[in-house]
Amino acid sequence: MSNKILVFLEQRNGLIKKQSFEPARKGFSLSKEINCEVTGLLIGDEITNINSLEEHGLTNVVHLKNSKLKNYSSTAYSKLVYDFAKERGYNILLFSHTALGKDLAPIVAAKLDAGYGADCTSLTINNGNLIAERPIFAGKALMNFSLNSEVKVFTLRPNSVSLTDDGYRVQTNVIINEINDEQLDLRSMVIDFEKAEGKLDVAEADIIVSGGRGMKGPENFYLLEELAQLIGGAVGASRAVVDAGWRPHSEQVGQTGKTVSPKLYIACGISGAIQHLAGMSSSKCIVAINKDKDAPIFQVADYGIVGDVLEILPKLKNELKKYLE
Amino acid sequence: MQIVVTLSHVPDTATKIKISSDRKSIDPAGVSFVINPYDEFAIEEGLRTKEKFGGNVIIVSYGNDGAKESIKKALAMGADKGILIKGDLNVDSLTVAKALATKISELKPDVVFCGKQSVDYDSSAVAQMLAELLNLPSISTVVSLEFSDGKLKAKREVEGGLEIVESTLPAIITAQKGLNEPRYASIKGIMAAKSKPIEEATFDASQNKLSVNELRLPDSKRKSRIFDSEDASISELVRLLREEAKVI
Ligand SMILES: Cc1cc2nc3c(=O)[nH]c(=O)nc-3n(C[C@H](O)[C@H](O)[C@H](O)COP(=O)(O)OP(=O)(O)OC[C@H]3O[C@@H](n4cnc5c(N)ncnc54)[C@H](O)[C@@H]3O)c2cc1C
Ligand SMILES: Nc1ncnc2c1ncn2[C@@H]1O[C@H](COP(=O)(O)O)[C@@H](O)[C@H]1O
Numbered sequence: 001m002s003n004k005i006l007v008f009l010e011q012r013n014g015l016i017k018k019q020s021f022e023p024a025r026k027g028f029s030l031s032k033e034i035n036c037e038v039t040g041l042l043i044g045d046e047i048t049n050i051n052s053l054e055e056h057g058l059t060n061v062v063h064l065k066n067s068k069l070k071n072y073s074s075t076a077y078s079k080l081v082y083d084f085a086k087e088r089g090y091n092i093l094l095f096s097h098t099a100l101g102k103d104l105a106p107i108v109a110a111k112l113d114a115g116y117g118a119d120c121t122s123l124t125i126n127n128g129n130l131i132a133e134r135p136i137f138a139g140k141a142l143m144n145f146s147l148n149s150e151v152k153v154f155t156l157r158p159n160s161v162s163l164t165d166d167g168y169r170v171q172t173n174v175i176i177n178e179i180n181d182e183q184l185d186l187r188s189m190v191i192d193f194e195k196a197e198g199k200l201d202v203a204e205a206d207i208i209v210s211g212g213r214g215m216k217g218p219e220n221f222y223l224l225e226e227l228a229q230l231i232g233g234a235v236g237a238s239r240a241v242v243d244a245g246w247r248p249h250s251e252q253v254g255q256t257g258k259t260v261s262p263k264l265y266i267a268c269g270i271s272g273a274i275q276h277l278a279g280m281s282s283s284k285c286i287v288a289i290n291k292d293k294d295a296p297i298f299q300v301a302d303y304g305i306v307g308d309v310l311e312i313l314p315k316l317k318n319e320l321k322k323y324l325e
Numbered sequence: 326m327q328i329v330v331t332l333s334h335v336p337d338t339a340t341k342i343k344i345s346s347d348r349k350s351i352d353p354a355g356v357s358f359v360i361n362p363y364d365e366f367a368i369e370e371g372l373r374t375k376e377k378f379g380g381n382v383i384i385v386s387y388g389n390d391g392a393k394e395s396i397k398k399a400l401a402m403g404a405d406k407g408i409l410i411k412g413d414l415n416v417d418s419l420t421v422a423k424a425l426a427t428k429i430s431e432l433k434p435d436v437v438f439c440g441k442q443s444v445d446y447d448s449s450a451v452a453q454m455l456a457e458l459l460n461l462p463s464i465s466t467v468v469s470l471e472f473s474d475g476k477l478k479a480k481r482e483v484e485g486g487l488e489i490v491e492s493t494l495p496a497i498i499t500a501q502k503g504l505n506e507p508r509y510a511s512i513k514g515i516m517a518a519k520s521k522p523i524e525e526a527t528f529d530a531s532q533n534k535l536s537v538n539e540l541r542l543p544d545s546k547r548k549s550r551i552f553d554s555e556d557a558s559i560s561e562l563v564r565l566l567r568e569e570a571k572v573i
Contacts, residue, residue: 115534188462307554
């Protein structure tokens with residue numbers, strides 16, 4: 001059977017999410033390697049940034065359009081992706097492992113009776129076969145695997161595919177398919193959104209400045225907020241400080257919080273318990289600040305400073321400021 | 326209300342993971358198993374739903390005999406009955422969902438509570454697949470929930486906030502931390518659990534679609550350059566972040 005790759009492009013409020021450019025790039029590079037077609041699939045109402053797909057290699061995009069599809073509906077979206085893939089014989093489906101992607105992809109996989117590989121950090125071709133790798137046991141081990149089904153569905157962990165601009169541009173042609181209301185299964189649908197208080201969500205940030213019990217109290221977190229603001233990051237937290245009520249649960253990083261893999265993670269007064277590491281150990285660069293030189297966080301850190309975080313943070317901020325000015 | 330809760334029996338999150346000599350599975354020696362932490366939230370939500378609307382809470386697990394230990398804990402918390410479906414453990418999410426679906430479809434649930442993720446293979450997939458196999462809508466990573474007029478209204482955690490989702494019933498919910506605070510089993514509960522039934526079934530898992538090539542431990546490529554807190558060290562750190570790591 002010949003291969004056909006379908007990339008699901010996630011939008012929120014009419015904007016294709018940055019995370020979707022990763023499966024787009026991956027789909028494009030795989031399609032070159034195995035010499036096959038790749039198509040992007042967009043579901044939503046008006047989309048304003050389709051142009052941004054041009055630097056990620058997608059020449060063909062199909063937009064399934066209806067005003068009721070502006071917000072996510074797992075029942076409607078899954079049926080549309082399934083019908084599209086089934087009808088046109090797509091056998092490799094790529095999603096990003098975002099809140100929406102990890103909800104939608106398994107439903108689509110079940111509809112297609114496909115093999116499913118979630119949260120992959122690598123997807124390569126070896127002798128014509130797709131080989132994937134994903135972290136298991138909260139990153140304590142890695143599983144290298146293949147799917148032996150005809151149709152294969154994968155989600156990619158955000159920040160696992162590099163998006164550096166290599167100057168390559170294609171022309172993206174978009175075909176709009178208007179979807180009738182009768183085609184929509186809206187048994188489950190998003191009717192509203194409550195924005196979290198924080199400015200930038202840890203799950204989407206490129207830089208995270210995270211605080212633990214070593215910050216001593218909620219009143220000191222302004223130090224992290226200032227630093228985050230300076231370098232364009234989000235504030236994260238350990239469970240200990242979330243449980244203590246110093247920070248909201250939406251900021252919690254770890255096993256029972258969010259899994260993040262930003263390019264820079266700065267852990268401030270965090271001991272590095274295994275459940276915390278579970279959420280951040282795949283970050284590109286990890287900096288730890290802790291007064292205990294034996295704290296386990298130093299074992300996963302690229303750079304560390306041993307000392308009092310409350311004294312170090314203002315100095316670090318000043319140094320960074322000098323560089324950024 | 327007919328309330329079903331799925332339960333996976335998983336290694337404790339603090340367990341050190343060792344890879345078996347075949348390099349394809351985890352060495353179970355010395356590993357202590359627990360109820361998947363997210364399934365505890367699911368059990369608690371099931372019990373609260375029963376306390377509000379009446380009915381039964383039935384625990385369904387796909388696993389081996391070891392899972393009975395976790396099922397018993399759920400019965401001690403207050404669930405009414407357990408079902409253990411036995412089959413090969415090294416299988417993909419869809420196979421687990423199919424195994425669960427065979428029994429759960431017979432139970433004709435009004436609502437099914439699952440965890441948002443098993444903390445062993447971390448797929449976050451079984452519940453949504455189960456929903457599809459039962460032709461039910463699902464809402465995942467739910468932090469608050471309300472039944473009204475034969476409908477469900479849930480808040481679900483997504484990047485940057487909470488989505489308010491409305492769904493018809495029956496439906497499948499996956500529990501995220503924050504949904505509730507799971508109770509401890511009381512002595513009375515533990516005693517009562519002794520006489521509660523655990524039904525057994527088997528499932529042929531030969532349709533598995535995933536083959537493991539190899540498990541390995543992550544290689545630490547970290548530089549681990551640790552400095553003191555002198556001013557010079559801090560400026561050196563900033564220089565390295567800028568020039569070596571190129572992250573700011
Ligand atoms: C099932 C389960 C799930 C869990 N999920 C999560 C999760 O999702 N996320 C999570 O984070 N945790 C989780 N935990 C909790 C985890 O085990 C730890 O308890 C928690 O991460 C500790 O938080 P902490 O590092 O802030 O606090 P501590 O462990 O108390 O560490 C504080 C650190 O600050 C340092 N320190 C103190 N004062 C200073 C100072 N002035 N300057 C510099 N350093 C200082 C100390 O040396 C210490 O290393 C979970 C636990 C369980 C059992
Ligand atoms: N073997 C299993 N038996 C029963 N329920 C399971 C099993 N595996 C997963 N589940 C349920 O599905 C949820 C998501 O699991 P997973 O897709 O494995 O991350 C878990 O929290 C459980 O509620």
